[in-house]
Amino acid sequence: MKTYNWAVLGCGAIANELAQAMEKEGRTIYGVANRTYENGVRFAEKYRISKVYQKAEEIFEDDLVDIIYLSTPHNTHIPYLREALKHGKHVLCEKSITLNARELAEAMGLALEHQVVLAEAMTLYHMPLYKELHKRMKRGDFGSLRMVQMNFGSYKEYDMNNRFFNPSLAGGALLDIGVYALAFIRWFMSQAPDQAASQVKLAPSGVDEQAGILLMNPAGEMATAAITLHAKQPKRGMAAFEKAYVEIYDYPRAEKAVITYTEDNHQEILELGKTADALVYEIRDMEQAVSGSGNEMYLDYTWDVMKIMTQIRNTWGFLYPEERAEAEGMCR
Numbered sequence: 001m002k003t004y005n006w007a008v009l010g011c012g013a014i015a016n017e018l019a020q021a022m023e024k025e026g027r028t029i030y031g032v033a034n035r036t037y038e039n040g041v042r043f044a045e046k047y048r049i050s051k052v053y054q055k056a057e058e059i060f061e062d063d064l065v066d067i068i069y070l071s072t073p074h075n076t077h078i079p080y081l082r083e084a085l086k087h088g089k090h091v092l093c094e095k096s097i098t099l100n101a102r103e104l105a106e107a108m109g110l111a112l113e114h115q116v117v118l119a120e121a122m123t124l125y126h127m128p129l130y131k132e133l134h135k136r137m138k139r140g141d142f143g144s145l146r147m148v149q150m151n152f153g154s155y156k157e158y159d160m161n162n163r164f165f166n167p168s169l170a171g172g173a174l175l176d177i178g179v180y181a182l183a184f185i186r187w188f189m190s191q192a193p194d195q196a197a198s199q200v201k202l203a204p205s206g207v208d209e210q211a212g213i214l215l216m217n218p219a220g221e222m223a224t225a226a227i228t229l230h231a232k233q234p235k236r237g238m239a240a241f242e243k244a245y246v247e248i249y250d251y252p253r254a255e256k257a258v259i260t261y262t263e264d265n266h267q268e269i270l271e272l273g274k275t276a277d278a279l280v281y282e283i284r285d286m287e288q289a290v291s292g293s294g295n296e297m298y299l300d301y302t303w304d305v306m307k308i309m310t311q312i313r314n315t316w317g318f319l320y321p322e323e324r325a326e327a328e329g330m331c332r
């Protein structure tokens with residue numbers, strides 16, 4: 001397989017993890033661009049990256065860049081995605097990939113038009129453990145799925161200016177952590193949910209602080225998700241099938257699942273892959289997708305998750321400033 005040139009746009013916490021994963025693979029990132037140029041220079045020195053672009057636009061123009069890793073805040077993704085995809089770059093974009101389904105549909109249209117791979121960096125889709133569970137589910141080892149339960153809670157300081165609570169930085173529980181919960185649910189469901197009910201508590205800043213979500217798909221498979229930005233919860237997922245239930249802790253980068261076979265209650269501990277290598281798996285799958293034609297990146301699942309998040313936010317009447325401005329523009 002060809003060795004692809006990666007460039008990162010944004011060099012914060014998660015971009016450091018990607019750079020370290022590249023190093024584990026004995027690779028270096030080709031180029032970096034960042035809003036604050038000096039931070040880009042520091043990042044380049046740390047990871048021996050040869051190219052630092054003065055402006056983001058230069059990444060798009062560089063013919064030697066194959067894959068762009070986009071790791072800026074959610075609400076900045078769509079303008080960068082438009083440019084990257086129009087310039088024929090493959091893009092691995094951090095979650096949440098866009099603010100809403102309309103933006104994602106636009107990006108998917110551009111990816112199709114320019115024949116490039118567009119993907120969301122959703123680690124769980126790339127973990128060996130989940131791939132093995134998918135294989136067993138499809139083989140019918142567990143019988144039909146009945147119910148998925150999912151919790152995700154992290155305690156964020158009650159500061160309405162930080163990115164988690166700030167609407168101008170696309171804050172809110174759904175886009176920040178709900179996206180993981182819904183990705184987990186989608187992984188186990190045989191079809192996308194088409195019915196959603198929810199309850200939300202808004203933070204004083206107006207973003208969703210915590211929510212309870214209830215989903216069902218046409219096959220009658222149901223799921224619940226409980227997410228909060230202001231209380232720690234175990235990151236616990238459970239999928240209950242006719243013949244077994246599967247429990248997974250710390251699920252976004254999980255390396256272990258406990259499977260209980262309900263006929264005789266015997267348990268199997270399934271351990272596969274390493275949490276610490278989550279981004280290595282993601283990089284490998286992205287390059288596989290760029291080189292071939294498989295569904296290694298599960299953009300169809302990303303789409304299903306984004307559609308649900310958009311549908312749920314619509315019922316809350318919660319718009320981000322960018323969405324409000326767009327809606328007002330359309331009314332004029």
Ligand SMILES: NC(=O)c1ccc[n+]([C@@H]2O[C@H](COP(=O)([O-])OP(=O)(O)OC[C@H]3O[C@@H](n4cnc5c(N)ncnc54)[C@H](OP(=O)(O)O)[C@@H]3O)[C@@H](O)[C@H]2O)c1
Nearest residue numbers: 010011012013014035036039071072073074076094095096
């Ligand atoms: N997959 C995962 O496990 C995971 C984990 C954490 C985060 N994430 C996602 O990754 C993204 C970044 O999170 P992070 O934790 O890495 O954030 P972070 O450490 O705060 O870094 C943010 C990066 O984006 C840049 N940036 C900030 N505001 C910008 C703007 N308005 N326009 C352009 N660039 C801007 C920053 O540049 P400066 O140097 O100029 O500040 C910095 O390089 C988010 O979408 C987040 O949800 C994913």
